[in-house]
Amino acid sequence: MARKLPRKDVVIVGLGWTGSIMAYEIAGAGLDVVAIERGPWRNTATDFPPGYAADELRYRIRHELFLRPDQTTFTFRNKMSQTALPIRSWGAFMPPNGVGGGGVHWNAETWRFLPSDFVLRKHLTERYGANFLPEDMTIQDWGITYDELEPHYDRFEYLCGTSGQAGNVKGKIIEGGNPFEGPRSRPYPNPPQDQPFSPTLFAKAAHDLGYKPFPQPSGNMSRAYQNPLGVRLGPCTYCGFCEWFGCGNYSKASPQTTILPALIRKPNFSARDNSEVVRIDLDGTGKRATGVTFVDTDGNEWEQPADLVVLSAYTIFNVQLLLLSGIGKPYDAQANTGVIGRNFTHQTTSDVVSFFDPAKFVFNPFIASGAIGTCIDEFNGDNFDHGPHGFVGGGYMGQVQTNGRPIETTPVPPGTPLWGAQWKKAVKENYQSALKPGTGVHGSMYSYRDVYVDLDPTYKDRFGRPLARITMDFHDNEIKQNKFLTDKFAEIFQAMGARQVHKEYRKGPYDITKYQTTHLCGGAIMGTDPATSALNRYLQSWDVPNLFVLGASAFPQNAGYNPTGTVAALAYWAADAIHGKYLKNPGQLING
Amino acid sequence: MRRRSFLLSLAASLVSTTSLSRAALIHDRVPWAPHPNSAPEMERLGPWQFFTADEARAMEAIVDRIIPPDPETPGGKEAGCAVFIDRQLKGGYGANEGLYTLGPYIKGAKEQGPQSQLSHAELYRKGLAGLDTFCRSSHGGKPFAELSTDEQDAALKKVEAGEAKFDGVDGQGFFSALLKDVPEGFFSDPIHGGNRDMVGWKMIGFPGIRYDYRDWVKRHNERYPYPPVSIAGRADWTPKNRER
Incomplete structure (x- = not known):
């Protein structure tokens, strides 16, 4: 029997980027807010100080900052006809855990989506005709426009101190930036990070090929920065232990380095760590959330009553909690009905590994940050004519020098034996003169009728609750897209003077053991129609109006960019709707 | 705790x-x-914590074939790769700590990831036993550690190719674990028991945990000149008579 805690105005489930943003915004409105986080509190000084943060084995290989599959995991299958099996150790993506969430160990690649990404079906249908899209592709429009989201992108970038070069300020194209980006209201708060050797070579080769290269927008500081909340970040030192790691220098934008120090001082905010929310509680009508139930580390159940529930866990945990709480109609792929679990997507990445003459090239790959590099955006979204190519979607591509950590990044030419004297010699010869971009081709994955999340019939978590089941495979559209993009990417390395260029295409079937990104998207998507979306355009549940669901779970499909910028902008957008609309008149904000 | x-x-x-x-x-x-x-916890030299004496002999021979010594750089044995794996198997990695271990165990498609019921520790225990049994049957009763280096290479190639069948364990799976774990021992921070004297890092020019390259990021195509540093510092920071 759950013990009941005193009522709060708002309970927030998960204290990562979106939970922190929402907590700060609505605590600012004077509401009494509690955030409940499954993992531990994490602090720079005590959890990842520079003295031992740079431990590749511990953090990159043994995944110390991530969720442990024995806490909970997912089952996976490619096709509906297969039996899904549990993911026993992480592979294709890395679910975060603890205060700060994925914001602790992200690369800090801080992008905006393209204006056309938000009206994708409309845009593609108008340009190419409805028949151009595969029949089982279920992409849809978001119910929001880039222009509506722009002020919120801006807020996040200024919160983070994003380092970058604007390409389009209020419609004016700026040399050196990304000319394809949507118009921004002002430049980035900080100049781009300094570029090591390899991204400058990439920039030159890309420019000579007629592209418009630009520095990747980075949440790693190019200089010291004080954000609008009064929190200060230090300059990035290019330590090369960024993604998968916590930053010991207060140089990577994270909830810890941008919001939490300001949030924690608010007297009407509190957080509970090491406490896992197991369900959202509903009243007898099923139309109103009464709070959440969580379990502490001793297995005690607690009930936290609240007037407003904000679900802000990682994508798939949002979906799982909705399913376990009986909120919204579960998606049924056979019948093509229901919404929870629908339009689930990931990413279509690939890489090109290139080998240069060791006598002429020294790249110092260890001089790196999670997001320094040069990118091009010519082949993202609908920035190019897809007509002749027979696929839709795209991605950015770049020489992003994220690390020279030797367990992970010791590339050897194809054909080298996997062990023995020849392997050892090849590792030694190529370490300084090979390029394996930390982010290479970063392609979109669009949504399909047979790619979704539901509850597994067999496997359970440690509380005996069904695991979420992932059914996912690559479709021809994404395979074609990846082939096209990878070939274009390889041409640039050829032009840089590589003597050997090895293309690692992404091929089907989707493999749960091969890391791509942690950008799982969809499953509780936003939209304009309750029949095909779980949330309205304000991320408010169509079914339970005092529930808002934040995060990439709201994306109807995934674009060719890292999602965090959009995830955070949507959190600000939803917070504004709660502030400006919901609190004045609590109820459904859209007449569905 | x-x-x-x-x-x-x-x-x-x-x-x-x-x-x-x-x-x-x-x-x-x-x-x-x-x-x-x-x-972090620092692994120290000393007796084997997981391997038996026979297993340790075999492991030291194996790690020296996967990463053989050459005139400039020691091999896996001298670099401490077997010690590294010993400490890892004694710890959480060996026990599959943190992994999802509930059943049922069903063999699926390879895209669904490993579904073995064996812990890493059990995989090594059975794998090493299987390797010795295989070698004894084909080399007049000699275990792996007593074969010539050429014979050892040939035996490992058979295991790699799936031509050597082990009893109760997938030999190729064991070999895959070796290909992951031995280089980890060669390249991880020395506090974990391998990469002794940072030999792996010195071989490739990786400076370890220096954590600040602001003065070097714009020095393009120039070799970084400073020696590596480990989480535990560097041997020449400590007077010789007090080392270790």
């Missing part, structure tokens, strides 16, 4: 108003304790 969890519960009792075991109510200020939450 590691110090980390002790400190967490200490922090919890200091700041919480309702007792939720390690779960804490955080309010008004950032929880802080005057020690690292999760200081």
Whole structure:
């Protein structure tokens, strides 16, 4: 029997980027807010100080900052006809855990989506005709426009101190930036990070090929920065232990380095760590959330009553909690009905590994940050004519020098034996003169009728609750897209003077053991129609109006960019709707 | 209980108003304790902790074939790769700590990931036994460690190719684990027992945990000149008579 805690105005489930943003915004409105986080509190000084943060084995290989599959995991299958099996150790993506969430160990690649990404079906249908899209592709429009989201992108970038070069300020194209980006209201708060050797070579080769290269927008500081909340970040030192790691220098934008120090001082905010929310509680009508139930580390159940529930866990945990709480109609792929679990997507990445003459090239790959590099955006979204190519979607591509950590990044030419004297010699010869971009081709994955999340019939978590089941495979559209993009990417390395260029295409079937990104998207998507979306355009549940669901779970499909910028902008957008609309008149904000 | 969890519960009792075991109510200020939450543990030289003497002999021979010595750089044995794997198998990695271990266990498609019921420790125990049995049957009773290096290479190639069948364990799976774990021992921070004297890092020119390259990021196509540093520092920081 759950013990009941005193009522709060708002309970927030998960204290990562979106939970922190929402907590700060609505605590600012004077509401009494509690955030409940499954993992531990994490602090720079005590959890990842520079003295031992740079431990590749511990953090990159043994995944110390991530969720442990024995806490909970997912089952996976490619096709509906297969039996899904549990993911026993992480592979294709890395679910975060603890205060700060994925914001602790992200690369800090801080992008905006393209204006056309938000009206994708409309845009593609108008340009190419409805028949151009595969029949089982279920992409849809978001119910929001880039222009509506722009002020919120801006807020996040200024919160983070994003380092970058604007390409389009209020419609004016700026040399050196990304000319394809949507118009921004002002430049980035900080100049781009300094570029090591390899991204400058990439920039030159890309420019000579007629592209418009630009520095990747980075949440790693190019200089010291004080954000609008009064929190200060230090300059990035290019330590090369960024993604998968916590930053010991207060140089990577994270909830810890941008919001939490300001949030924690608010007297009407509190957080509970090491406490896992197991369900959202509903009243007898099923139309109103009464709070959440969580379990502490001793297995005690607690009930936290609240007037407003904000679900802000990682994508798939949002979906799982909705399913376990009986909120919204579960998606049924056979019948093509229901919404929870629908339009689930990931990413279509690939890489090109290139080998240069060791006598002429020294790249110092260890001089790196999670997001320094040069990118091009010519082949993202609908920035190019897809007509002749027979696929839709795209991605950015770049020489992003994220690390020279030797367990992970010791590339050897194809054909080298996997062990023995020849392997050892090849590792030694190529370490300084090979390029394996930390982010290479970063392609979109669009949504399909047979790619979704539901509850597994067999496997359970440690509380005996069904695991979420992932059914996912690559479709021809994404395979074609990846082939096209990878070939274009390889041409640039050829032009840089590589003597050997090895293309690692992404091929089907989707493999749960091969890391791509942690950008799982969809499953509780936003939209304009309750029949095909779980949330309205304000991320408010169509079914339970005092529930808002934040995060990439709201994306109807995934674009060719890292999602965090959009995830955070949507959190600000939803917070504004709660502030400006919901609190004045609590109820459904859209007449569905 | 590691110090980390002790400190967490200490922090919890200091700041919480309702007792939720390690779960804490955080309010008004950032929880802080005057020690690292999760200081690393340093592996030390000394007796084998997981391997038997025979297993250790075999492992030292194996790691020296996977990463053989050459005139400039020691091989896996001298670099401590077997010690590294021994310490890892004795610890959480060996016990599959943190992994999802509930059944049913069903063999699926390779895209669905490993579904073995064996822990890493059991995989090595059975794999090493299988390797010796295989070698004894084909080399007049000699275990792996007593074969010539050429014979050892040939035997490992058979295991790699799936031509050597082991009893009760997938030989190729064992070999895949070796290909992952041995280079990890060669390249991970020396505090974990391998990469002794940072030989792996020196071989490729990786400077370790220096953590600050602001003065070097714009020096393009220039070789970084400074020697590596480990989490535990560097041997020449310590007077010779007090090393280790």
